[in-house]
Amino acid sequence: MVDTPLLRVRDLVTSFRTDTGTLRAVDQVSFDVPRAATVALVGESGCGKSVTAYSILRLVASPPGRIESGAIELEGRDLLQLPERQMQAVRGNEVSMIFQEPMTSLNPVYTVGWQIMEAIRLHRKTSRRQARARTVELLGLVGLPEPATQVEAYPHQLSGGQRQRVMIAMALACEPKLLVADEPTTALDVTIQAQILELLRELQQRLAMSILLITHDLRVVAENAREVVVMYAGRVVESAPVSALFARPMHPYTRGLLESVPRGKPTAQRRLRTIEGMVPDLRALPPGCRFADRCPLRIDRCVLEEPPVAEVAPGRLSRCWRAEDVQPQAAS
Amino acid sequence: MSENRDLFQPATTAPLPHDEADPEAPATGKPRTIMATESVGKYFPVGTGWFGRGGRWLRAVDGVSLRVRRGETTGLVGESGCGKSTLGRLMLRLLDPTFGRVIFDGRDVTRSTQRELRPLRRRMQIIFQDPYSSLNPRMTVREIVGEAIRIHKLAKTRGDEEARIAELLEQVGMRPDAMDRYPHEFSGGQRQRIGIARALAVQPEFIVCDEPISALDVSIQAQIVNLLIELQERLGLAYLFVSHDLKIVEHVSHRVAVMYLGKIVEQGPAGVLYAEARHPYTRALLAAAPQADPQRKRVHLVLEGDVPSPMDPPTGCAFHPRCPRIVKGTCEKEVPSLDETARGTGHRVACWNPHTE
Numbered sequence: 001m002v003d004t005p006l007l008r009v010r011d012l013v014t015s016f017r018t019d020t021g022t023l024r025a026v027d028q029v030s031f032d033v034p035r036a037a038t039v040a041l042v043g044e045s046g047c048g049k050s051v052t053a054y055s056i057l058r059l060v061a062s063p064p065g066r067i068e069s070g071a072i073e074l075e076g077r078d079l080l081q082l083p084e085r086q087m088q089a090v091r092g093n094e095v096s097m098i099f100q101e102p103m104t105s106l107n108p109v110y111t112v113g114w115q116i117m118e119a120i121r122l123h124r125k126t127s128r129r130q131a132r133a134r135t136v137e138l139l140g141l142v143g144l145p146e147p148a149t150q151v152e153a154y155p156h157q158l159s160g161g162q163r164q165r166v167m168i169a170m171a172l173a174c175e176p177k178l179l180v181a182d183e184p185t186t187a188l189d190v191t192i193q194a195q196i197l198e199l200l201r202e203l204q205q206r207l208a209m210s211i212l213l214i215t216h217d218l219r220v221v222a223e224n225a226r227e228v229v230v231m232y233a234g235r236v237v238e239s240a241p242v243s244a245l246f247a248r249p250m251h252p253y254t255r256g257l258l259e260s261v262p263r264g265k266p267t268a269q270r271r272l273r274t275i276e277g278m279v280p281d282l283r284a285l286p287p288g289c290r291f292a293d294r295c296p297l298r299i300d301r302c303v304l305e306e307p308p309v310a311e312v313a314p315g316r317l318s319r320c321w322r323a324e325d326v327q328p329q330a331a332s
Numbered sequence: 333m334s335e336n337r338d339l340f341q342p343a344t345t346a347p348l349p350h351d352e353a354d355p356e357a358p359a360t361g362k363p364r365t366i367m368a369t370e371s372v373g374k375y376f377p378v379g380t381g382w383f384g385r386g387g388r389w390l391r392a393v394d395g396v397s398l399r400v401r402r403g404e405t406t407g408l409v410g411e412s413g414c415g416k417s418t419l420g421r422l423m424l425r426l427l428d429p430t431f432g433r434v435i436f437d438g439r440d441v442t443r444s445t446q447r448e449l450r451p452l453r454r455r456m457q458i459i460f461q462d463p464y465s466s467l468n469p470r471m472t473v474r475e476i477v478g479e480a481i482r483i484h485k486l487a488k489t490r491g492d493e494e495a496r497i498a499e500l501l502e503q504v505g506m507r508p509d510a511m512d513r514y515p516h517e518f519s520g521g522q523r524q525r526i527g528i529a530r531a532l533a534v535q536p537e538f539i540v541c542d543e544p545i546s547a548l549d550v551s552i553q554a555q556i557v558n559l560l561i562e563l564q565e566r567l568g569l570a571y572l573f574v575s576h577d578l579k580i581v582e583h584v585s586h587r588v589a590v591m592y593l594g595k596i597v598e599q600g601p602a603g604v605l606y607a608e609a610r611h612p613y614t615r616a617l618l619a620a621a622p623q624a625d626p627q628r629k630r631v632h633l634v635l636e637g638d639v640p641s642p643m644d645p646p647t648g649c650a651f652h653p654r655c656p657r658i659v660k661g662t663c664e665k666e667v668p669s670l671d672e673t674a675r676g677t678g679h680r681v682a683c684w685n686p687h688t689e
Binding site: 044045145159161162189190191192193194195197216217218219220222223242243246256257258259260261262263266270271272273274275276278279 | 411412519520521522549550551552553554555557558561576578579580582583584602616617619620621622623624625626627628635636637638639
């Protein structure tokens with residue numbers, strides 16, 4: 001049991017119908033989330049990372065979205081095969097999710113305590129009193145000051161950081177095995193971001209919970225994840241343990257992402273390295289590698305033929321014909 | 333506004349005018365400072381009673397003296413609600429200051445009327461954070477960029493105007509055939525380029541960049557930062573670069589100021605400020621910013637609590653309730669002044685117990 005991952009996503013395909021054709025937002029995505037560890041799913045807007053998260057909870061709005069194929073196995077059980085009723089018992093119970101904007105994901109007309117109690121009573125047979133006591137305990141656990149009083153607070157009476165703490169308390173209400181965190185700190189200030197990330201690390205240790213951390217910020221990944229999965233235009237392009245990935249990226253896109261973030265002292269020219277160009281339109285994908293037109297290592301083959309995902313080193317996957325040729329990033 | 337001026341005095345007397353001597357006068361003979369504020373403040377009324385009485389005031393900016401030099405970037409860092417965007421808008425006179433002065437190119441524009449400001453508006457511009465809401469979706473790129481050219485009568489003929497728009501688009505790295513398309517046809521990064529082209533249309537000397545990259549993807553952020561630096565070098569632009577991202581600010585700025593609850597708590601040349609931050613808040617910000625280095629030893633210097641409300645700022649030093657270096661009996665009572673750490677360094681800190689090394 002120790003070695004089997006908690007979550008296995010295999011060949012997941014999620015598509016959306018649009019006025020101008022169907023596009024695959026998530027295209028043959030596979031990765032694992034080990035027990036009691038954090039995996040980061042990284043990529044820029046439109047890469048499919050959030051759709052992957054919503055697919056895991058089967059929360060993709062349908063129509064226009066549709067999970068077409070693949071498997072999402074939680075402890076060996078394929079969530080995609082479960083009837084909706086059973087899926088409801090998984091959601092918020094075994095797998096919970098927190099979102100980027102805590103203001104829009106809390107109901108403004110109920111107190112935060114009421115909303116957490118609802119989550120508890122939905123999944124557990126408890127009395128009102130017990131649920132309330134548990135709610136106060138949870139709010140204390142996530143570090144909300146004066147939990148016994150704040151239980152009566154409405155979302156608008158709390159700050160952004162406090163609201164995110166409430167969201168986390170709600171997500172933890174039933175001690176989930178997996179917490180899916182979709183950009184949990186993007187809307188917050190740096191000092192508050194640091195507080196929330198620290199809280200997540202603490203809670204993970206305490207509750208032995210797995211976290212799927214979805215983010216566009218590699219800096220957040222560096223200090224908070226064990227494994228990293230990088231997505232580009234619906235595909236997984238690289239996955240690796242975090243220190244290996246930062247030391248030596250094996251996909252040119254990962255390298256580009258790492259280099260666009262300033263590190264160390266600025267140089268005299270003050271220029272940042274960039275990835276030129278833009279993400280391709282998912283409705284008109286090139287036949288070859290999806291990153292080819294922006295890639296500094298492009299060869300003819302890249303334009304003609306899409307590379308498969310290959311194991312390029314033990315525990316490391318890359319979808320690149322020239323994975324071996326990606327140089328470690330320059331200092332600066 | 334004038335009645336407000338009598339009502340409010342700046343809570344501190346900020347050092348007037350600035351410190352660091354202007355060493356060499358530029359060859360052009362123009363003053364080196366293009367934009368300066370002197371103890372400027374902006375209080376907003378909230379929850380007014382009868383006839384506006386009995387209401388409370390939100391002190392968004394509270395006695396700030398800051399300047400931006402020609403061809404240079406002054407970075408302004410702080411968390412949301414610290415007043416950094418308000419300060420940018422005060423400089424552009426998009427907001428009227430409650431007290432203090434705004435000096436543009438050596439001229440006091442604090443009380444200038446809209447009519448007097450019009451010729452100056454050409455010389456100062458702003459780039460907004462959100463390239464989605466700051467471009468009119470019903471206008472083509474040609475109309476968006478050309479509007480200011482027409483208002484300020486900067487082109488003689490339609491042909492001139494078209495050539496100028498094409499040139500501007502090229503300057504920001506876009507093809508001239510973008511001209512007849514609408515904003516929704518472009519990605520966030522390209523829209524930000526259109527916003528920059530619009531700002532450049534009137535050949536400004538000073539631009540407030542208000543969180544210009546925080547809504548963009550990482551790989552696009554770097555493109556826009558490089559474009560801004562390039563344009564600065566080519567056109568000699570001065571920027572006030574407002575951002576919450578310390579690392580980016582370090583990259584683009586010559587000088588940096590850190591704001592907390594409406595006041596500058598530390599400022600100085602970028603290299604010095606980042607290497608030798610003295611204020612506990614600056615240190616906390618630097619420690620809290622995540623770094624792209626998995627080997628870094630995690631710093632457990634996480635600030636407790638939230639930023640207090642600017643409607644009801646703490647007494648004394650506004651940072652004292654969260655400060656790890658508080659001196660009991662002083663910090664809660666007295667407002668520290670923004671003093672130079674050593675003469676002539678231009679590094680200033682407002683703290684009763686600053687870090688020393």
